[in-house]
Amino acid sequence: MLSPKRLVLQIFNYALFMALVWYFSFAPPYIRLGADEAMITLSISHAGELVADCRQLSPEELAKLPPNMRLATSCDRERSPVDLEISLDGDSVFRTTAEPPGLYKDQGVDIYHSIKVPTGTKQMLVKMNDNIRVKGPTFTHEQEITLEPAQLLTIQFSTSTGQFVVK
Amino acid sequence: MNSVNPIKRGYLYLEAWFNYSFGPEWNPLYHLGTLTFFFFWIVLVSGIYLFIFFDTSLGGAYASVEYLTHEQWYLGGVMRSLHRYASDAAIMTILLHMFREFALDRYRGFRWYSWVTGVPTLWFVITLGITGYWLVWDELGLYIAVLSSLLMDALPIVSGSMASNFLEGQLTDRFFTLMGFLHLLGQPVLLVFVLWIHVKRLSHVEISAPRGLAIGSFLALLALSLASPAVSHAPADLRKVPAELNLDWFYLNIYPLLDTLTAGQTWMITIGITFFLMLMPWLPRKKTGEAAKVHLDECNGCGQCAVDCPFDAIRVQARTDNARWEFEVAVDDGLCAACGICVGSCHSSNPFRRSNKSLETGIDMPQFPIDEVRTRTGEALAELQGDNTVLVIGCEHALNVEQFKTQNVAVLNLICTGMMPPTLVEYALKQGADGVFVTGCRKGDCYYRYGNVWMDKRFEGLRKPVLRERADRSRIRVYRAAETDQKKLLKELADFQRHLADTSPEKTGANRA
Ligand code: HEM
Ligand code: SF4
Ligand code: SF4
Numbered sequence: 001m002l003s004p005k006r007l008v009l010q011i012f013n014y015a016l017f018m019a020l021v022w023y024f025s026f027a028p029p030y031i032r033l034g035a036d037e038a039m040i041t042l043s044i045s046h047a048g049e050l051v052a053d054c055r056q057l058s059p060e061e062l063a064k065l066p067p068n069m070r071l072a073t074s075c076d077r078e079r080s081p082v083d084l085e086i087s088l089d090g091d092s093v094f095r096t097t098a099e100p101p102g103l104y105k106d107q108g109v110d111i112y113h114s115i116k117v118p119t120g121t122k123q124m125l126v127k128m129n130d131n132i133r134v135k136g137p138t139f140t141h142e143q144e145i146t147l148e149p150a151q152l153l154t155i156q157f158s159t160s161t162g163q164f165v166v167k
Numbered sequence: 168m169n170s171v172n173p174i175k176r177g178y179l180y181l182e183a184w185f186n187y188s189f190g191p192e193w194n195p196l197y198h199l200g201t202l203t204f205f206f207f208w209i210v211l212v213s214g215i216y217l218f219i220f221f222d223t224s225l226g227g228a229y230a231s232v233e234y235l236t237h238e239q240w241y242l243g244g245v246m247r248s249l250h251r252y253a254s255d256a257a258i259m260t261i262l263l264h265m266f267r268e269f270a271l272d273r274y275r276g277f278r279w280y281s282w283v284t285g286v287p288t289l290w291f292v293i294t295l296g297i298t299g300y301w302l303v304w305d306e307l308g309l310y311i312a313v314l315s316s317l318l319m320d321a322l323p324i325v326s327g328s329m330a331s332n333f334l335e336g337q338l339t340d341r342f343f344t345l346m347g348f349l350h351l352l353g354q355p356v357l358l359v360f361v362l363w364i365h366v367k368r369l370s371h372v373e374i375s376a377p378r379g380l381a382i383g384s385f386l387a388l389l390a391l392s393l394a395s396p397a398v399s400h401a402p403a404d405l406r407k408v409p410a411e412l413n414l415d416w417f418y419l420n421i422y423p424l425l426d427t428l429t430a431g432q433t434w435m436i437t438i439g440i441t442f443f444l445m446l447m448p449w450l451p452r453k454k455t456g457e458a459a460k461v462h463l464d465e466c467n468g469c470g471q472c473a474v475d476c477p478f479d480a481i482r483v484q485a486r487t488d489n490a491r492w493e494f495e496v497a498v499d500d501g502l503c504a505a506c507g508i509c510v511g512s513c514h515s516s517n518p519f520r521r522s523n524k525s526l527e528t529g530i531d532m533p534q535f536p537i538d539e540v541r542t543r544t545g546e547a548l549a550e551l552q553g554d555n556t557v558l559v560i561g562c563e564h565a566l567n568v569e570q571f572k573t574q575n576v577a578v579l580n581l582i583c584t585g586m587m588p589p590t591l592v593e594y595a596l597k598q599g600a601d602g603v604f605v606t607g608c609r610k611g612d613c614y615y616r617y618g619n620v621w622m623d624k625r626f627e628g629l630r631k632p633v634l635r636e637r638a639d640r641s642r643i644r645v646y647r648a649a650e651t652d653q654k655k656l657l658k659e660l661a662d663f664q665r666h667l668a669d670t671s672p673e674k675t676g677a678n679r680a
Contacts, residue, residue, distance in 0.1 A: 002379070009188035013195075014387035021255045022391055026413035030423055032310075033410040043331040110328040112320065152408045154334050167335060 036119050038147035040086070040093075042155045047108035048080035048100055049131035049138075077106035083129040083137075084111060086155070088122040121146045126155060126164055139164070171650045178270035179651045182612070191611035193379045199264035200366075201376040205384060206260065209253040211355070213246040221302075223347040225340045228304040229402045236398060248392030251415075254296055256388065258417040261289055269447075273614070276455040277478065277504040279448035284365045286444045291358050296418030298350035304343070307412055307419075309333065309403035312342065314422045321430030335405040368502060370479040371617060456505030456582070457533040459498050463487075465515040466529035468494030471631055472509035475585075477616040478502050481509060481530075496530065506615035507532045507586030511622070514632050516588040518544070535582060544591065547577035548598045554671070555664040558600040560587060562607040564614035566648040566656055576660070583607070585618025589625045589634035592643055602642045602667045604660060609647045619647065641670055 002010075033039060054075040062070050078100075085095040098109040124145045127137035139157070141164035147153060156165045171179070185194045195202060220243060222231035235243030265285065268274045274282040297315065301308050316330035331337055366372045376384070400409065414422070424433045458480075473481040473496055480502035486495050510516050515528040518541040526538040548558060553575040560579045561568030568578045577600070581587055584607035592603045605622070613619045624630035626645065634643075644663045648656040 006188060006190070010383060013185070013188050014383055017256070017259065018252075018387045018391045021252055021259060022395055024416045025251065025255045025397075026415065030412045030414045031410065032412060032426075033408055035410065037410070039408040041334065043328065043334055045328065045331065110320070110331070112317070112328045112330045150407050150410050152406055156331075156334070 033116060033150060035149060037116050038119050038149060038151040038153065039114055040117055040147075040153045040155065041114045042084070042086065042094065042111060044082070044084065044111040044128075044155075044157045045108060046082055046111075046128075046130060046157055046159055048082050049133070050076065051078040051080055051132060052076045077104045079106055079108075080130055080132040082109045082111070083127075085127045086115075087125045087127075088117060090123075090125075093117060117147060119147045119149050119151075124166075126166075128157070128164075141166070174270045175272070176651055178267065179649050182609070182649070183651070186609070189380070191609065193377050193383075194611055195260075195380060196263065196267060197611040198373075198376050198380055199260050199267060201373050202380065202384065203257050203260045203264065204374050205376040205381050206253040206257040209249055209385065209388065210257070213250040213253070214351075216246045217243070217250060218351060223344070223351075225304065225338070225343045228302060228343070229399065232303050232305075232399055236396065240396065244396050245389070245392050248395075248397040249388055250299075251397040252388050252391050254299070255415065255417045256384070257292065258296075261292065265289075271614070272453070275448045275453035277502075280368050281365065282448050283445050284361070284367075286441060288358075288361045288365050290441070291354065291361055293418055295350065295354040295358060296415070298346045298354060300415065300419065301346045302343075302350055303399050304403050306400040306403060306407075306409040307414070309405070310409070310412060311419065311422065314425055316342075317425060317430045318433065321434055333405065338405065368479060369616070370477060455503075458500035458503035458505060459507070459509055459530050460533055461496055461498060461530050462527055463490065463495055463529075465527050466492075466495055466513075468492045468496065469514070470494065470496065471514070472496055472512040472530050475512040475617070475621055476509055477506065477618075478504045480504070498530070504615060505532065505534070505582070506618060507535065507582040508615060508618050508621065510537055511586045511588050511618075511625070512632070513588070517590040517632075518588070518594040519590060532582065532586070535586075537588075540579075540581065540586075540591070541594070544579055544595055545598060547579055548595060548600055551575055551577050551599065555601050555667040556599070557602045557604050557660070557664060557667070558595045559604045559606065559660070560584060560591075561605075562586075562614070562618070565608045566606060566650050566652055568606060570653070571657070571660065575664075583613070583615045583618035585613070585615065585621050587622065589632055589638070592634060593638045596639065596642060601671070602644065602663060604663055605643070605645045606648050606656060609649050609652075612649075642667065 054073045056072055057074055062072070081100060082098045083096075084098070086093050094113060094115050096111060096113065098111050099105065100109055101107045122145055124141075124143050126141040128139040129137050131138050139162060143166055145153060145166070154167050156167075157163070158165055182194065182196050185196050189195065191197065217235060220231055220235050220239070222228050232247070235247055237244070268278070268282065268285075297311060301311050301315070313330055313333045316328075316333065319325055319329050329342075332339065332342060375381070400412065414420070421433065421437065424436070428436070467490075468483065468486065470483045473483050480499050481496050482499065483494050483496055486492055488495070509530045510528060510532055513529040516526075516537045518526060518537070520526060526541050528537045531537055544558070548556075551574070556575045556577070558577045558579060559568045559571050560581060562581050562584050564583070568580055572578050584605055587605075592605070595603050607619050607622075608614050610619065610623075621630055623645070625632060626634045626643075628634065628636075644659070644666075646656060646659045646663075
């Protein structure tokens with residue numbers, strides 16, 4: 001049977017094993033944000049404008065098409081990429097250009113991104129361009145924000161109202 | 168013999184330490200697979216208990232876990248802690264299991280299958296842990312949900328952003344219900360299935376840990392659960408990003424990578440590691456010897472070899488020749504590890520047979536046939552001079568016995584000591600050796616899984632073919648030794664020779680066979 005020496009050795013081994021199990025089950029702690037940091041999460045689901053307008057086909061062009069395909073207007077499906085930039089007190093903190101997915105680049109883009117930012121009160125400017133035929137932003141949003149430590153500020157965009165929603 | 172690589176050497180010392188503390192029967196390193204199963208059992212039983220009180224809705228989950236942890240600390244709290252710590256302990260034993268197979272070079276050659284199927288098994292266990300932490304729906308659960316979604320979003324299979332579901336105002340029960348289903352039913356069922364695949368090519372697979380080890384591990388887990396009960400973080404709050412999280416590094420180690428890498432890069436790393444692990448058996452590959460061959464002339468279809476084969480490579484089938492026996496055996500070359508254990512199982516391997524002709528047996532190893540084993544035994548014994556002569560029989564996977572060769576010590580190296588028909592020992596004694604000293608892999612740890620186990624049973628008369636009663640046990644010694652045990656083996660051998668001297672016929676006046 002179990003000798004006293006082995007008993008002691010086994011208790012020692014079990015203790016060592018369980019100490020490792022215990023420790024790595026919660027430590028070392030993972031620091032996600034500094035004490036004076038907050039996070040801004042941007043989540044935008046939006047389809048860019050079409051790259052080109054629909055146009056009327058000329059009689060010559062129509063004649064080249066098979067008879068059952070002769071529609072007077074032709075619409076390109078390709079959409080513009082979506083440019084997005086966030087700045088705080090005039091400094092750009094995030095900038096991206098999202099290409100529309102899909103074989104014909106005809107689908108909406110999903111942008112999801114989180115950035116760590118220092119806490120405090122700042123002037124936030126969000127600019128978005130969803131139309132390559134327009135120079136400069138097509139949508140902007142400016143707002144003073146006050147970020148508390150560990151706060152999560154979300155920026156979303158409502159396509160129906162054309163407004164950014166900051167919460 | 169200092170050619171043992173440092174990883175193996177380190178492992179062998181660790182193993183020796185556990186043998187010293189637990190003895191070979193309870194050595195945890197010999198039972199890492201069964202210990203993992205044992206931890207799974209604890210996880211299962213405690214999980215069923217938690218499930219009874221768990222509220223699977225997004226709104227109620229956190230409170231139900233808090234209730235279990237604090238209001239029911241005497242049972243629910245302990246169950247929760249056992250559930251968590253046994254899951255963590257399982258990762259420890261799985262990693263040790265992997266390390267062991269690697270250190271002992273038991274992952275290449277015929278073992279590629281076990282290794283390759285082991286890798287996804289590990290991933291299944293880890294994802295099971297991830298969904299478990301998700302279900303607590305505390306700050307950590309939310310963190311896992313968001314980052315897992317980011318990972319999912321990087322895959323081309325889901326369209327739209329899954330991560331945006333975890334913003335305020337968007338949250339629905341959808342994913343939570345899915346996680347509940349996965350963790351409580353889907354993943355466990357899948358895990359059982361992949362585990363079955365993992366051990367499918369082996370025979371005599373043990374799934375219960377030795378009782379002493381099971382009791383010890385359970386008590387240790389219980390002590391830890393009482394000393395430091397598992398607790399939750401603060402409840403999930405969609406408006407907040409917790410600055411500090413107590414990650415369970417056994418399961419959640421991948422998420423912090425997303426701080427510096429994109430989801431796509433994190434996938435690349437994970438997939439890269441997986442591929443690398445899965446390719447390891449071929450980096451470089453190891454050749455398995457030629458498969459065992461059946462010689463129907465010497466086989467009566469007794470089936471002993473099929474029962475003994477540790478790799479399930481032999482099947483018993485109806486006779487295909489016109490012999491008077493009902494059955495015969497056939498070897499599946501793809502499964503055969505070329506261990507030779509079946510040669511030791513066959514009664515036809517008896518070296519006293521066909522003494523003037525070549526020795527043929529029912530099943531034989533092309534690279535080292537039993538006839539050659541007999542010839543080499545004879546040659547080795549013929550060279551012996553002096554008193555207290557000993558034939559040392561070893562194997563290719565433990566301490567190399569060649570180094571012990573002296574004037575009065577002859578050596579014979581077999582593929583595995585399980586390859587030795589017990590009659591070979593009698594044969595050596597009859598041919599003039601004063602003693603036979605058998606070594607090979609440490610007890611509890613045969614390179615071919617069951618070679619030394621079957622050999623011991625045959626010697627004890629518990630398994631066919633048995634070492635006969637009339638073999639003089641005082642002239643036979645079994646002492647197992649790994650590559651790092653040469654000093655111990657030399658000491659034991661010297662002791663055996665002294666013992667032979669003390670009991671020699673000259674001294675006792677008796678007459679030796
Ligand atoms: C859930 C985790 C796992 C469990 C419960 C498990 C269990 C087992 C068991 C019971 C055996 C048979 C041992 C025997 O009877 O000799 C075994 C063998 C083996 N396992 Fe695992 N295993 C797991 C994961 C892994 C992983 C992650 C790897 C490596 C990537 C791995 C590689 C092997 C190898 C190479 C063998 C050797 C088979 C042989 O001796 O021929 N296993 N495992
Ligand atoms: S050599 Fe080993 S693996 Fe092959 S058939 Fe014989 S016992 Fe089975
Ligand atoms: S042990 Fe020998 S006789 Fe028996 S089935 Fe196997 S090969 Fe045939």
